[in-house]
Amino acid sequence: xxxxxxxxxxxxxxxxxxxxxxxxxxxxxxxxxxxxxxxxxxxxxxxxxxxxxxxxxxxxxxxxxxxxxxxxxxxxxxxxxxxxxxxxxxxxxxxxxxxxxxxxxxxxxxxxxxxxxxxxxxxxxxxxxxxxxxx
Amino acid sequence: xxxxxxxxxxxxxxxxxxxxxxxxxxxxxxxxxxxxxxxxxxxxxxxxxxxxxxxxxxxxxxxxxxx
Numbered sequence: 001x002x003x004x005x006x007x008x009x010x011x012x013x014x015x016x017x018x019x020x021x022x023x024x025x026x027x028x029x030x031x032x033x034x035x036x037x038x039x040x041x042x043x044x045x046x047x048x049x050x051x052x053x054x055x056x057x058x059x060x061x062x063x064x065x066x067x068x069x070x071x072x073x074x075x076x077x078x079x080x081x082x083x084x085x086x087x088x089x090x091x092x093x094x095x096x097x098x099x100x101x102x103x104x105x106x107x108x109x110x111x112x113x114x115x116x117x118x119x120x121x122x123x124x125x126x127x128x129x130x131x132x133x134x135x
Numbered sequence: 136x137x138x139x140x141x142x143x144x145x146x147x148x149x150x151x152x153x154x155x156x157x158x159x160x161x162x163x164x165x166x167x168x169x170x171x172x173x174x175x176x177x178x179x180x181x182x183x184x185x186x187x188x189x190x191x192x193x194x195x196x197x198x199x200x201x202x
Contacts, residue, residue: 134145
């Protein structure tokens with residue numbers, strides 16, 4: 001028990017499935033579901049799953065920022081260019097091989113403190129996505 | 136037809152989930168997937184099917200940025 005406590009409070013360590021679920025304060029079934037959905041990254045060592053605490057921490061951080069928004073389209077990319085005028089700003093993101101352009105207000109840009117090279121998420125509500133069938 | 140939308144991607148329909156009024160259409164663009172919620176009528180009008188080649192368009196002002 002003492003040994004277990006020490007393990008849980010250590011830094012940069014490796015957790016078992018049970019410990020990882022406890023660390024995230026999730027029930028085991030919920031934790032497994034997140035695992036199968038690929039939300040939580042696991043490593044299999046000798047037939048057993050092990051979890052790096054730093055990866056769980058990163059997952060927690062990510063969840064609070066992007067995953068709690070209902071938008072169906074979340075594209076994580078890097079800011080490639082920013083064009084700005086007094087009222088509006090055009091932000092271009094590189095998302096893999098694709099580019100996405102957003103036009104946001106100058107106020108929003110300044111509030112985000114967005115710079116070229118930053119990692120950012122482009123969010124698009126599904127009802128704003130048009131589908132055009134090729135002729 | 137030429138469109139002014141800044142975001143236009145050529146893709147393939149990978150999933151269509153039809154509801155009463157709306158349909159959810161998933162379009163694969165390279166290694167990205169776009170989800171579009173369009174009316175059931177639009178799906179019928181276009182005769183949209185799985186594996187159809189489609190264009191996905193989003194006006195730049197409809198894109199939110201999060202950091």
